[in-house]
Amino acid sequence: MATTESPAFIGVDWGTSSLRAALLDADGQVIEERGSPQGILQVGGGAFAAVLSQTVGDWLQGGRLPCLISGMAGSRQGWLETPYLPCPASFETLAKHLVWVPDLPWRVGLVPGLSVRSGSVPDVMRGEEVQVFGALRLSQAQDGLFVLPGTHSKWTQVENSRITGFSTWMTGEFYALLSQHSLLARSLDPQAAWDPTAFEQGVLRAGQGPGLLHTAFGTRTLGLFGELPAAAQASYLSGLVIGEELRGLPVPGGLQVQLIGAPALTQRYAHALSLRGIDSRRHGHEATWSGLCGLYRQIQQIQQMTKDPT
């Protein structure tokens, strides 16, 4: 908790299925935190201002404190579409391209997303860029490989304090599809307790190749031959998909990977990485607040420079 406790700005991570908000001081220390199930897909008829007011209206103080919003609120399905800025992109670039929502009684800034091209195919992120910059601040690093596991995992390269490239992996979504809708769902028990041995087995199996299209079927046959109990199949499959993601990634030896996300998930990834001999450091939601605080300070600087007659 901060020593000052003097609120300076409001940070909001507004995603597809939920909203998370914090009242922060100028050092990025959280004074108060709130959540809401009003993700952008739940907000009908463009009622974004109303939902924001319901959730953090008292913090906004009639517009005295600025509100910085990252995540899918800046997407085409969100409040107001902000551009995808091409990589490489710095923190300063993000701050400069912040989009202020017009015609509001408050100062609400939407953070743009990032895009990159790998060969002829584009890739995009929205919200993760703020978390990466936040983790960079927290670890006082200028370079690194950042992994944000989730429905769509993001692997992000940072060089010289700039995001130089990233890639999206549909790992969480593949896990959900396979465990809920595929042939494997017939025997797999999604409510079963976590089985670390089965998870390890899955990670190691995936690492041998030749690919998830084949290895996923092994969940079924191991069950059929009585070599993998139904209660262990969800953990095994989780190991397979995460192991498949890690298999595809060239990780330079000796590198430390920074993981950002929900503790239960980053723990699995840390475990899977350790099986490949890769060290990792984990960050939680504090990375978002640290990133938005960095943006807040950039904006203050820009405004200062604009006001400064020299």
Add this chain to the structure above:
Amino acid sequence: MATTESPAFIGVDWGTSSLRAALLDADGQVIEERGSPQGILQVGGGAFAAVLSQTVGDWLQGGRLPCLISGMAGSRQGWLETPYLPCPASFETLAKHLVWVPDLPWRVGLVPGLSVRSGSVPDVMRGEEVQVFGALRLSQAQDGLFVLPGTHSKWTQVENSRITGFSTWMTGEFYALLSQHSLLARSLDPQAAWDPTAFEQGVLRAGQGPGLLHTAFGTRTLGLFGELPAAAQASYLSGLVIGEELRGLPVPGGLQVQLIGAPALTQRYAHALSLRGIDSRRHGHEATWSGLCGLYRQIQQIQQMTKDPT
């Protein structure tokens, strides 16, 4: 069509979601063919004999002609569980382990499946082994690589007229999951006309790696950036999943691959293989009848030997 037209046996390919039957002469020529939507999952309460009687009762001639059934009818969820025979397995092995259904007014033989171990993980097939042996007979070959595309594709190695190994790829199922239940389903039009250019693009993209978990997301981003119309996304995704399957497989140079399956599907695979410079030969449902005819002849031989007093 045969010159003899004298019915010798009945062949049935009884799968999960449908049944296909043929009245055949001793050379494996089809005299008549019938289909039914009564796959094993649709046959409730063990009414297999009743369904068989409804479908081909007139062919059975009170048991004068034998009926050979391959496919999932021999699985745990089917009529009667037949064993998985371990590889390597020959046609003769299959014939020797045919399971005759007891207490019937007809002679009904269920073909066993095959199993193999790749490392510590088992793999299985049921029905495809008959098609492979059938294609082997049709092509008068003793060796080869056979690919049976479908919900679960099977790659099968044959050496010296024996199936020495195989692997299952959940390619068709992944395509269905991604096109119907994933984020991609939001923009993809599954009813759109086939787009060979988008398919090729997908195959080539998959071939570059690093894996479907990543490349699948490109379907979404290409659409987002207006570089892949909604109508082309299903073909592109089909190219991605088939290309991913082919990427995982070490195909020796100069080899001809034999494809067995529905014409629309084997055509896609032939196209994808040709993009990798691999020649292929295609077989349709005749491979099943040829395989069951081979089995019929093996059984005749075995019975002959048993009767022979020498």
